[in-house]
Amino acid sequence: MxxxxxxxxxxxxxxxxxxxxxxxxxxxxxxxxxxxxxxxxxxxxxxxxxxxxxxxxxxxxxxxxxxxxxxxxxxxxxxxxxxxxxxxxxxxxxxxxxSEIELAYRYKGNSKIVAITGTNGKSTTTSLIYHICTTAGLDCALVGNIGYSFAKQVAENPKALYVAEISSFQLDDIVTFRPDIAVLLNITEDHLDRYAYNIENYINSKFRIIENQTVNDYFIYCLDDELIMTHLKHITISSNPLPFSMKQEVNKGAYIKDNQMMIKAQEERISMNIYDFVALKGKHNQYNTMAAGIAASVLDIRKEKIREAVQTFESLEHRMEFVATIRGVEFINDSKGTNLNSVWFALESMTKPTILIMGGVDKGNDYTLIEDLIKEKVKAIVCLGLDNKKIHEAFSGKINTIVDTQSMKDAVTEAYKLAEKEDTVLLSPGCSSFDLFKNYMDRGDQFKVEVKNL
Structure with missing residues (x-):
């Protein structure tokens, strides 16, 4: 209108x-x-x-x-x-x-929206849902926080379905925005400087994704996420709940048992072996895949197409991206890992001794979150930032080697020196990039260039 x-x-x-x-x-x-x-x-x-x-x-x-x-x-x-x-x-x-998503929603017509939010895993899950939809031949577009303007897509090339990555900042200024399928992956402390350092404000912001939903809509969420489950006890939701979990079986939604992922959202049940997920390794990606699988099932996409898409999905640039293996040392670019929760997930998926390149602009990190994984999996930390004091304070005495660097060239060179055959060098900064780089993409690109220059 x-x-x-x-x-x-x-x-x-x-x-x-x-x-x-x-x-x-x-x-x-x-x-x-x-x-x-x-x-x-x-x-x-x-x-x-x-x-x-x-x-x-x-x-x-x-x-x-x-x-x-x-x-x-x-x-x-x-x-x-x-x-x-x-x-x-x-x-x-x-x-x-x-917000822009509110304006796009106003003029989207009868098109459907799958909206994905959460602290971590948004880009991967959004891209995976989009990949499943295109594999199934749906008329859809990938929009939102992932890089292409939702409003521009509606203006210039409207589609029957929009798969939208949505940040809390975008949700802060909605009025009527209502996704047909809302996905809330997880909530951990992030961006608290924008929310008066109050986690409740941030949680409320994330939950705005379902505030306008009706009985005809669906809400996909993580049953294993403490902050989500605590908040759900205090609110009433109008939409159809579809939880996913690794800790318990659910009647409707998705769960993993004995390495089999079970998805039960519609009449058709889907099961997939988690070892078939070529580019989706680690528990965090199993959670992302459950969420994407439920969304695809709600959209009535056949299980064969969902399986095919999950197996052919390629990981995103700067998110656990394989760069090269040089003399037996593997290099992984996780520059998009700008908070410690992302670092935790990255380390959790490591299967070889790891040299971790981390650091940058600290957003008030509590490094105890990754302490156990650092002790278990990390041989050395290469700090990359103008001020590495907090990393030294957190891990001195808990790990033998911590070195300081202030350029990507030096960081990659030092990490390579410290690595032995069958080790992995992982760039997963846990911090913003603005002290030395334009953004996380610039940081990841420089990492790849320096690795290839070795």
Whole structure:
């Protein structure tokens, strides 16, 4: 429905001109809004071109407050926090603030949405669900936090099904957004600086994924996750619950027993041997696969197609990505592992003695979380960061070798020196990358380059 059938166009102001901002601008324009895009930083050339080609008004390097505060609605980039001064002024004027996924939802028509959130495993699970859907020949798109704007997809190439990776930041500004299938993988402490260092705020944010669901929708969640299960005791859910577990059998949902994954969401039951999962090794990926399998089953995808897709899935770049084996030493790129829970999962899946490259911008890490796995599996830690003090404090005396480096070249060289044949060098930083790199992708790319230069 076009919100703006009257002669007066409503002004939609978009804060942030990245992938989601430009996508939202295109969708809003096509639905009759006057659009103004404002970015306090520099806008990338490709996005400037898109805005200019579509004759969308924009500014960079500033926010023209008067114009922004005259908007009838504001769409803000998920990267802008509530404590931002301009956001406070917008709130004070009672101008509605929405997220890009809310705008996309508004204009998606009759299309269905599978939305995936959680602290860890979102990208892998989202990509796996998408891979299953495309293997089964469904008309679908991969959108959201994984890299392609949901709003832009709706504007330019609408599909019958959207598989969307959704972050807590995107969920913070929804109003009516309602996925047909919601997946909540896990909740561990992360991004607490955005949630007043209160884990409850973060949990509430994640659970917004189901707040608009009805009896016709489905909620897939991890029965083994303490924070999820505690929160579920205090709320009422309207949708159909489909839990997954490694610790107990469930009547509906998925579980693993005797190395067999059982999925029972619809009439058809599916069983798969976990040793057939070529690119999905480790317990964390077994959880991800259960969640994806349930979602696929709810979508009425045949079990043969689900099995085929799980077996042909290739791991994502920068997420437990095999790089090379050099003189018997295996190199794994897990640069996307930016919190300690990710490091825990990465180490848990290691089967050989490991040299761990970790470090960067610490987000308040509690290193005791990985202490047992460090003692059990790690021969040496190569610190990669400008300030490695906390890593030294956490593991000195518990592991023989900890070395400091401040460039990827030095980190890879040191790790290779420390490694012997049949060892694994694992880059799983457990920290943000911004002290030495542009982002986790840049860090992972540099790792791969340096490994190939050995």
């Amino acid at each position: 076009n919100k703006n059938s009257s002669n007066t166009k409503q002004l939609m102001c978009i804060l942030g001109a990245g992938e989601s901002g430009v996508g939202a601008a295109l969708l809003a324009q096509r639905n009759g809004y006057e659009v103004f895009v404002s970015d306090s930083g520099k806008i990338a050339e490709k996005y400037i071109k898109e805005l200019e080609d579509n004759k969308i008004e924009f500014e960079e390097g500033q926010h023209s407050e008067e114009k922004v505060l005259s908007a009838s609605e504001v769409m803000k980039s998920p990267g802008i926090p509530e404590k931002n001064t301009l956001i406070k002024k917008i709130r004070a004027k009672n101008i509605p603030i929405i």
